[in-house]
Amino acid sequence: MRCLNCLTVVADNDTTCPSCRAPISPAKSAQSAERPRPVFALIFMVMGSGIYNVYYPAASSAAKTGGGIDFQRCLYAGCVGAVCAVFGGLIDHFLNAGRK
Numbered sequence: 001m002r003c004l005n006c007l008t009v010v011a012d013n014d015t016t017c018p019s020c021r022a023p024i025s026p027a028k029s030a031q032s033a034e035r036p037r038p039v040f041a042l043i044f045m046v047m048g049s050g051i052y053n054v055y056y057p058a059a060s061s062a063a064k065t066g067g068g069i070d071f072q073r074c075l076y077a078g079c080v081g082a083v084c085a086v087f088g089g090l091i092d093h094f095l096n097a098g099r100k
């Protein structure tokens with residue numbers, strides 16, 4: 001990491017810059033290291049779209065549209081994925097809240 005004042009490279013456990021003596025806040029680097037990632041939101045979004053495809057197979061809509069793209073089906077799959085992503089995001093939120 002670097003000193004924000006003079007951009008000298010400093011050790012992670014330094015509290016002050018060896019060059020300009022400016023205080024280095026370790027809180028900032030710890031925060032970026034533990035930044036929550038929306039893992040469950042992504043997993044749920046993919047699972048939601050996948051489950052939608054299982055319940056409404058592409059074959060059934062392909063017959064309906066003559067082999068073309070069923071945009072309504074794509075929209076529904078996207079909506080199901082989005083709703084699932086919101087649930088996954090809530091799980092992420094509560095997991096990250098409990099970690100603090």
Ligand SMILES: [Zn+2]
Binds near residue numbers: 008
């Ligand atoms: Zn410095």
